[in-house]
Amino acid sequence: MTMKRFWILFTTELKAWRSDPIATMGGLIPPTFMLIAFGLLFGGRLTFKVALLDYDQGPYGEVLRQAFDSTISPFGTPYYDLYDLPADQAWDEYRAHRIDGIWVIPADFSERLASGRDPAIEMHFGNYNDDRAKNHRIYAAEILWTFYERIGQPGPPLALAEEYPHAEMIDWFPVIAVGLVLLSFVLGGMINMFMLTQKEQVAQITLEFGLAPRSLAWVLLPKTLLALLMGLLTGTVLMGIVYLWLGVWPGRFLWAVWVLAGLVILFWVPLTLLFGLRAQYFAGVIATILTGMTVFFVGGGLSMVRYNRENVPWFSWLFPNTYAVDPVRDLVLFNTWPADWALTLLVLIGFAAVSLLVGFSLAARQLRRVG
């Protein structure tokens, strides 16, 4: 009897969803468009486009040019894409901001270098963004380091070496893509909850809920379960799109991704339910979707949280996405079991439990009061 009641309410919610499946798309469309946009921005070659105007009369200008090509960044590409352009065109392109800078090697460069008379090169670059200006300056150091080695300058007083914890390094766009997958899981659940709550408010079914002689948990649980399932569906669809684009997929760890994402959804869904019950004309859904997007940005959506703890603002730790996003990246990007799985799971269960408890209690109170 108990299960039957639950099933009746669940199928009722499902029918309400089927009449307006746009709710599912709402959880999919924004992250998909953001994926495309970020892919266009960061999915390509992250190099600086510069023109090299080599007026050098000697051999070192050409060696410097070769240093540009042979100095490889951790992205696996050179720091610079050199453009062979006539001087006039190079300056035009630079002024139009189609290239990032121009290096000018003067005619006496080799002669001054050979005779030890302060050789110099010119570096013209844009600095409307101080971070990109910084890159120009510190990339130049990499080029010169290679150049010195190639021309046989006396060795540096301090050699350089690096050691990594893993042989594999991950690029930026896949890191962002998994952040968007988590956003899609969350938005999918939230929008479904809003849609159903709004429909019930408009149709005044909430009034019937309020008058029900049974516990309101029977009403809230099917809604939450449906929102959870729809969130998992939208997130998995976006994960499929990411697989087609980047070739990353959790494989046998798919269930673990669902567990982590499901717990994050269970944190947001009760809050969405509260907004849905209180906000007129789904103002709450707007606030929560935009908040979801903001949470993506500040909750580790753009970079690995684990290695940037000191840069993660305090308020980001107030929601579960920040804790879940890196373990999900472990599973999706590396197919490895997260070292902090147990701790993460406990934290997420805590978040979900508190949210469900508070959300259901307040929602039940609200429904009874309306009734």
Added chain:
Amino acid sequence: MARFRMLLVNEFKLFRTGIPIHLVAILQPTVMYLLLTVILVHPTFDMYVDRPSTEEGRALVSAMREVGSPIGAPYINPILIDWDGASVSRQVIAVEERDGVTTAVQHYGLIDSNLVKNFRNRLTAAALRLWNADLGARAVTVEEYAWLPQDVPYSLYFGMALLPMTAFLAASIMGAILTAQEFEFRTIVEYQLAPASISLVLGARLARLVLSALIAAAILLVTVGLVTGYWPGSLLEVALILLPVAVIAGCLGVLAGLLTRKSIPAFLVGLVGSFVGWVLGSGFGLAAGFGHSYEFISRLTPFTHATELLFSNYYGAEIGHPLASILYLSLGGVVMLVLAGLAYRWRVMRQE
């Protein structure tokens, strides 16, 4: 004129029926800006260094402190720690003897190629200073010719490029929701029966949307100014640049509401249009710098044109083709007005 005034007053009265929607639409970008400025890239990086015990190590730390912009921020904040060789969470630099060579070894705890690149480049820049000092007159000097007299914080560009998005978001989602709700609550019948022309009804709605959009943008403009210390040269010019953006967005919202007649899909059109347009429309950097394909797509949006026009107001340097951008925004506004009028006639006036 009296009828238009009444319609306009009625539009503003609608504010009371959806205060949360209006507050969200107007304030959300500013809240997002404030939150994101906390995590936006900053040139100065904390870098952990195992407390040096040798002359080379101490020289490296000194060199690290000198790495930076001559017209901006330092790039390295070296933090000395007593490292016991245990696993590393982020990175630590230790000066060690390797095969008889004194070596600065950067031990990473991370595998994010972007961060590795940043740490590697900074260490190289510091070590190169030591090498250059050793080489003396044989060292190559890089003479810098920066475009602007000062390096400008990225938070300024980010905030400036958010202004068109702010105006767009406010006008489009408010226009979408209010129009769709006319159908949902059947108040559209009043417009069908009213002896008012399309231009009056749409004009009042758009005037209200544009004003709301400009208020939203003004709040963000003040916030960006307070955070960065940079203000536009002319507030009037900023308002004139954002005006057609708001008109285009308001028309898009009205169109979405008229065509879908449902709040959620109409709202999604406004939301997705705003965010995608922002990301594709020079939201993170000048469009020309991201390649021909991006620039081509970017110039189809009003965001890039508005951002380029705003640029000269904030940076004092002209970019793009101002006349072409003004023309694009003006024509875009007119085309969207015509489309909104046609859609209104089709969906409202001719509806039985």
